[in-house]
Amino acid sequence: MTTMTVKGSRRRDPGGFRRGLRRNLTAYGFLCGALICFAFFSWYPMVREIILSFQQTNFVDEPTWVGLDNFRTVIDDAAFADAWINTAAFTGLALVFGYVVPFAAAIILNELRHAKAYLRFVVYLPVMLPPAVGVLLFKWFYDPGPGLFNQILDLVNIPALSWLDSTDTALVSLVAVSTWMNMGTGTLIYLAALQSIPGELYEAAELDGAGLFKRIWHVTIPQTKLILLVMLLLQIVATMQVFIEPYLMTGGGPENATLTVAYLMYQYAFNFGDFGAGGALGLMLMVVLMVFSAFYLRISRDNQS
Amino acid sequence: MIYWVVLVAVVVSFTAAFVFPLYWMVTGALRSPEELAQMPPGFFPESLDFEVYAEAWDQLNLAQFLGNTLLYASGALLFTLAVDVTAAYALSKLRPVLGKLVLGMMLATLMIPPMVILLPAYLTVKDLPIFGWDLLNTPWAIWLPAAANGFNVFLLKRFFDSIPRELLEAAQIDGASPVRILWSIVLPVSRPIIGVVSILSVVTCWKDFVWPLLVLPDSENMSISVGIASLSAQMPQNVLIAALVIASLPAIIVFFVFQRSIMAGLTAGSLKG
Numbered sequence: 209m210t211t212m213t214v215k216g217s218r219r220r221d222p223g224g225f226r227r228g229l230r231r232n233l234t235a236y237g238f239l240c241g242a243l244i245c246f247a248f249f250s251w252y253p254m255v256r257e258i259i260l261s262f263q264q265t266n267f268v269d270e271p272t273w274v275g276l277d278n279f280r281t282v283i284d285d286a287a288f289a290d291a292w293i294n295t296a297a298f299t300g301l302a303l304v305f306g307y308v309v310p311f312a313a314a315i316i317l318n319e320l321r322h323a324k325a326y327l328r329f330v331v332y333l334p335v336m337l338p339p340a341v342g343v344l345l346f347k348w349f350y351d352p353g354p355g356l357f358n359q360i361l362d363l364v365n366i367p368a369l370s371w372l373d374s375t376d377t378a379l380v381s382l383v384a385v386s387t388w389m390n391m392g393t394g395t396l397i398y399l400a401a402l403q404s405i406p407g408e409l410y411e412a413a414e415l416d417g418a419g420l421f422k423r424i425w426h427v428t429i430p431q432t433k434l435i436l437l438v439m440l441l442l443q444i445v446a447t448m449q450v451f452i453e454p455y456l457m458t459g460g461g462p463e464n465a466t467l468t469v470a471y472l473m474y475q476y477a478f479n480f481g482d483f484g485a486g487g488a489l490g491l492m493l494m495v496v497l498m499v500f501s502a503f504y505l506r507i508s509r510d511n512q513s
Numbered sequence: 514m515i516y517w518v519v520l521v522a523v524v525v526s527f528t529a530a531f532v533f534p535l536y537w538m539v540t541g542a543l544r545s546p547e548e549l550a551q552m553p554p555g556f557f558p559e560s561l562d563f564e565v566y567a568e569a570w571d572q573l574n575l576a577q578f579l580g581n582t583l584l585y586a587s588g589a590l591l592f593t594l595a596v597d598v599t600a601a602y603a604l605s606k607l608r609p610v611l612g613k614l615v616l617g618m619m620l621a622t623l624m625i626p627p628m629v630i631l632l633p634a635y636l637t638v639k640d641l642p643i644f645g646w647d648l649l650n651t652p653w654a655i656w657l658p659a660a661a662n663g664f665n666v667f668l669l670k671r672f673f674d675s676i677p678r679e680l681l682e683a684a685q686i687d688g689a690s691p692v693r694i695l696w697s698i699v700l701p702v703s704r705p706i707i708g709v710v711s712i713l714s715v716v717t718c719w720k721d722f723v724w725p726l727l728v729l730p731d732s733e734n735m736s737i738s739v740g741i742a743s744l745s746a747q748m749p750q751n752v753l754i755a756a757l758v759i760a761s762l763p764a765i766i767v768f769f770v771f772q773r774s775i776m777a778g779l780t781a782g783s784l785k786g
Contacts (some may be wrong), residue, residue, distance in 0.1 A: 231607055231609070232607075232609045232610055234603075234607060234691050235603040235604075235607035235608070235609035236609055236613070237601035237603075238599040238600065238602055238691070239599070239600050239603045239604070239609070239615065240602030240605065240697075241595065241596040241599060241600070241660070242596050242597065242599070242619070242660070242661070242666065243600075243615070244663045245592075245658070245660040245661040246618070246619055246622065246663075247659065248637060248641065248642070248661075249634060249637065249638075249657060249658040249661045250622040250625070250630075250661045251618065251622070252633075252637060252642065253630040253633035253634040253637055254622075254625055254630055256633035256636065256637065257629065257630050257632070257633045258628075260633055260636070271752055287595075287777050316519070316523055317523075319519075320516075320519070320520055320523065321516075322520055323523075323524050326524070327523065327524065327527050328776075329768075329772065330527050330528065330531045330532055331527060331531060332763070332768070332775075332776070333531055333532070333535070333768065334531060334631065336716070336764045336765060336767070336768040336775075337765075338719060338720045338722070338737070338738045338760060338761065338764060339720060339722055339738070340722045340738035340739070340741065340742050340760075341738065341741070341757045341760050343740065344742065344745055344753070344757055345534065345538055345754075345757055346534075348541070348750065348753075348754065349534070349537075353550065354550045354551065356534075356537055368706075369547055373760055388530070388531075388534075393711050393779060396776060396779055396780070397780060400780045422577075445626055446626075448626075449626050449627070449628035449629070451628060451723055452722050452723065455603070456726050456742055456745075457663065470628045470631075472607060473628075473631070473632070474631075477632050477635075478727070483632055483636065486632050487632050487633065488631045490628075490630070490631065490632055491629070492628075493626075493628070494625070494626070494629035497626050497629060498624065501624040501626075502624075502725060504624075505624065
């Protein structure tokens with residue numbers, strides 16, 4: 209519609225048409241770098257992902273269409289259910305820790321008047337570390353023999369745990385690293401949201417005789433509802449892609465206890481050389497994550513208008 | 514009174530949770546393998562022999578890895594700025610036909626989680642469509658995809674939108690070309706946002722693991738994260754930990770220097786604005 213009216217107004221004024229054409233050519237001149245980069249590395253791969261998951265390809269012969277065969281291959285894999293269950297469990301646990309802990313930390317930081325800059329700096333420090341460094345560091349802490357965590361347990365006379373080597377604790381251990389590395393982001397975003405709550409609301413609540421928990425429940429949470437919801441969706445999307453923790457710490461083991469969808473996808477492509485099956489798994493993950501992304505988009509659009 | 518108790522408790526627990534692991538890392542490297550295995554460990558290492566850091570530097574070829582990472586990050590920064598600033602300028606100030614659609618398609622890429630297009634993106638880099646180039650093991654495989662960043666275009670466009678039109682129109686009447694207007698008027702007033710975008714892109718490139726793992730498989734091209742991870746199994750523990758310390762130093766120094774911009778970039782993405 210808009211392009212139609214622009215065209216119409218141009219026809220009435222031939223000089224304006226030429227100027228408009230020049231402006232457009234200049235604009236697309238400025239845009240061409242971005243268009244090329246986006247086309248090759250974002251837009252085309254999105255389309256290719258769909259094509260890939262319906263094809264059988266060995267990169268020598270022409271790829272052939274195989275319909276839903278790739279999907280059947282991955283679904284029939286015994287690891288398929290494990291990977292989805294683990295990914296869901298990882299996401300769920302990461303939400304419990306990575307949601308409650310940073311929010312609580314932000315509330316506490318917001319109440320404090322001293323050492324704020326230090327605490328903010330410190331909580332964000334792990335976010336700055338390259339994730340590979342954080343993961344390898346914790347792998348050493350989890351060492352079943354003399355690792356730091358078992359030494360701490362030893363100090364308080366609790367028997368050593370096998371952390372990454374036991375199916376009971378492996379996944380939780382990965383969630384702990386992930387939370388440690390990422391909670392700074394959430395804490396600082398919540399803190400910014402808390403600081404934008406008008407002080408009068410708290411004063412009014414206090415006048416009404418509301419205690420600390422009542423104030424949090426009736427003022428803080430309603431006022432930060434939006435940002436809490438946005439962070440919930442962003443975190444689901446981020447944690448469902450978990451790869452580096454299982455890749456570097458456990459290799460998916462023990463007994464597939466830490467095998468995630470993204471890691472299984474990587475294995476199909478780069479260990480078994482089956483890009484079609486990997487693509488099919490990636491497409492399934494994409495569909496699930498798009499649902500959450502769409503919710504996110506909806507919420508942020510509703511709130512901008 | 515309660516306030517002070519809480520304050521001390523918070524400071525102590527935050528320090529224990531976030532600083533102590535780093536202290537343990539820095540001093541852990543100084544301990545011999547025997548000392549590392551000892552139960553219970555001493556809080557301070559028995560000797561202060563920094564030899565292990567030199568050993569890690571040589572054995573893991575850290576100079577090469579760090580140099581590679583610097584090359585990837587600085588190139589990613591240059592490409593990101595060149596590509597995203599011009600795109601945001603065109604979309605914000607020149608407003609071409611279909612500009613809204615182009616912006617929408619760029620923003621749509623933010624909805625696509627990077628992991629789910631990992632395989633097709635890898636195949637694209639391995640055999641670039643139309644040109645048929647193999648970009649694996651070249652810096653281009655890092656630089657070009659880094660520039661395709663919808664979030665940066667969005668941040669820059671939003672900032673450019675806030676620059677008053679009259680300022681640019683005055684320059685236009687004086688006969689300044691669009692390039693000239695971008696260079697002499699828009700860029701100077703946009704320093705803060707360009708700073709944020711620059712730091713975000715360097716930090717993102719520095720932290721990335723999965724993408725460089727796939728597209729830079731040869732050991733002489735590896736980034737520092739991938740290099741250390743790939744050699745981690747063959748190294749004595751204290752040498753590996755020393756390497757981890759060396760790999761985290763640049764990030765921590767950058768954080769010390771650019772704290773403000775980094776935190777500004779963090780909240781720039783939230784809904785507010």
